[in-house]
Amino acid sequence: MSAELERLLVELGRSMDRPPPEMAVENIMLALRPRRRRWPCRGWPLAAAGVVLAAAVVLGSLYGTPSADSTGGGTLPVSQASAEPCAGWTGFVEVGHDVVAARYGWEPPSLMPWPAPLRIRESGIGPARGVVLVDYEVAGVPVLLERYTAGAETTPAPAPLGPQSLLRREFAAQYRITAEDGGRAGTGLVKCRGTRAVWRIGDAVYAVTGDLPDWTVLELAGAVR
Structure with missing residues (x-):
């Protein structure tokens, strides 16, 4: 040689x-x-x-070719950071489980069929009026779980869980949160891709999005408490 x-x-x-x-x-x-x-x-x-x-x-x-960002210091793995189910979130800060539990009386799911959360974010518009975003990876696919507190309006609107209520491919999702005095406390418009379910539990609205089969998305949604 x-x-x-x-x-x-x-x-x-x-x-x-x-x-x-x-x-x-x-x-x-x-x-x-x-x-x-x-x-x-x-x-x-x-x-x-x-x-x-x-x-x-x-x-x-x-x-394959290693990513140039493979040594980056982000919280999420490169595979997930480069393919978020919904893009365009602004004004969110990373928080811990304790913050979410104290402010909303809710904990992101972490038991089957859900894995442990990779990252938790909260909108910065004040306690009890915010939006919580939780990033997961399910079967190697990035999945986003959203929780909107009471008084939030979402487009598409929440619907009973079922195949007929799922959104697919690429679409826009919008939310608006009204402050206690009736003013607009926060709005957002994001672009999502994959399969998305939007439903209500009590006064809160939830959404889950990921490039997964319909039955998997419905199974994840049904396991949220």
């Missing part, structure tokens, strides 16, 4: 975010075994480049 080819393969390996499996290494080394030369010496650089390309294809097909 030429020194240049060896250097290129070493750089290729260093670019991977995790070690390649043994089978991939064996396939690459098999391609590098000395064989009877069937091309002139002047064709060696081109052949070497072809081997490097083949190695890249083998490893790339197994791992």
